[in-house]
Amino acid sequence: ETGVTQTPRHLVMGMTNKKSLKCEQHLGHNAMYWYKQSAKKPLELMFVYSLEERVENNSVPSRFSPECPNSSHLFLHLHTLQPEDSALYLCASSLGLAGVRYTGELFFGEGSRLTVL
């Protein structure tokens, strides 16, 4: 089983829908991330959680709402999205954010391809 699992792999939604992306990590990591990957743009960090507490929110619109119920699970709730939100959403995890456990290395899921009509 892969270390970081994302579901669904593909999602098509209208602008008025509400959907959620799910991420689960089986690596015993303490930090989890959401990244947005759009064509011809660098990966954009959206949210970071460390030990279930949000530590970073990179000016993401409120139509994206993260949830981290425990250190193994991360959700991204989506509502009233825009067509420009169509992208690949990547979840990642790491051992920690800083200190002795920090290595800087991220472990990624395969991503959820979102299309907003």
Next chain:
Amino acid sequence: AQTVTQSQPEMSVQEAETVTLSCTYDTSESDYYLFWYKQPPSRQMILVIRQEAYKQQNATENRFSVNFQKAAKSFSLKISDSQLGDAAMYFCAYSDNAGNMLTFGGGTRLMVKP
């Protein structure tokens, strides 16, 4: 803020040949990490190689090696004996050691010709 620049949107290499992907970065820190990540088509991104800035020796991982030039803020990836499975997007990334998040470059798409 740190920035990472990959000036080559696409590269191609003949199978079994060697290719070098370029990356430059900007930082005022003296201690940091640099990474190359590989993202195959429709597959998850994985770490290829990592370099800690305080180490002068260039990192190597089998056919993958880096040329780390700290003063020039350059971090290139060399792939030797290229294989068809090396075809992917390659991302250069930077992280300081204070827990600040990875900053990624725009990526280089590598094509391997049989």
